[in-house]
Amino acid sequence: MKIFIIDDDIAIVKMLESIIEDYDLGKVCGHSLDGNCINDIISLKPDLVLVDLLIPKKDGITIVEELVKIDKNLKFIMISQVSSKNMISTAYTAGIDFFINKPINAIKVRNVIQNVSEKIGYEETLRNIKSIFSSNNESHEVNSSKDIQNVKIKKIQLILNKLGMTGEKGESDIVNICKYLIENDLNLSETSITEISNFLNQNPKSMDQRMRRAISKGLSNIAHLGIEDYMNEIFIIYSSSLFNFEEVKNEMDFIRGKRKSSGKVHIRKFIDGLIINADI
Incomplete structure (x- = not known):
């Protein structure tokens, strides 16, 4: 795995290089001490970019936003002293995969890079499967599509399990809707949950209530994770991709007793997020 580092502190760059080398996490193909590095990154084609949030000439979020438009497969880990929840939320929205707080902890860096490496490997395997199956005959293409x-x-069932939603009455409804969307190559902008419910011979109102209760359980669980450890990997990955991050923060404040109402759930956002996470 090729890694590019962006940080205005050369000591941090050298420290990250040492961690990557010591734990055999990949090869550092280049580094930059400021934000004027887009062309270098495009030229070197790294798999992963480690980027500081606050750097001269161009901030880390802007760099991520520009590179995501060029290469959607490129992964990002942001490393910064900034601990603002709003800033971290903005970074995830921009396209980073993980956030690591400074001062740098070698074990944390190792674990996060290994997770990203596994994610890259999974995506590559899935692309290879698609490529192999698409080159076979029509009958094999049918089998490949099913596989x-x-x-x-x-993967969706695994995500629901991570969120502590397994066994909830609405879990099977969520899976069935996702299955319908995947099998028919649709998204919720092309249909509606009511239409799918009718197709599945379900009462839309009852189905909506079951799913809403199940997603509320997931929201509560991920909010508890965030309270216990804001850098928990499950919290980092799913708090903004499956939920509105503001509602996660509202749920956290509700649990802490800082507000009277809990966070709200959005079924469409949650299901769209599951479909997107299943594709990566």
Whole structure:
């Protein structure tokens, strides 16, 4: 795995290089001490960019936003002293995969880079499966499509399990809707939950209530994770991709007793997020 480092402190760059080398996490293909490095990154084609948030000439979030438009497969880990929840939320929205707080902890850096490496490996495997199956005959293409769909559905079930939603009455409804969307290559902008409910011979109102209760359980669980450890990997990955991050913060404040109402759930946002996470 090729890694590019962006940090205005050369001591930090050298420290990250040492961690990457000591733990055999990949190869550092280049570094920059400021934000004028887009062309270098495009030229070197790294798999992963470690980027500081506050650097001269161009901030880390802007760099991520520009690079995501060029290469959607490029991964980002942001490393910064900034601990503002709003700033971290903005960074995730921009496209980073993980956030690490300074001062740098070697074990934390190792674990996060290994997670990103696993994610890259999974995506590459999925692309290879698609490529292999697309080159086969029509009957094999049908089988390939089913295999890929099954992988996505299993990944969705795993995500729900991570959120502590397994066994909730609405879990099977969520999985069935996702399965329908995946099998028909649709998204919720092209149909509606009511239409899918009717197709599945379900009462839309009852289905909505079951799913809402299940997602509320997931929201509560991820909010508890955030309270216990703001850098928890499950919290980092899913707090903004499956929920509105503001509602996660509202739920955290509700649990702390700082507000009277809990965070709100958005079924469409949650299901869209599951489909997107199943594709990566």
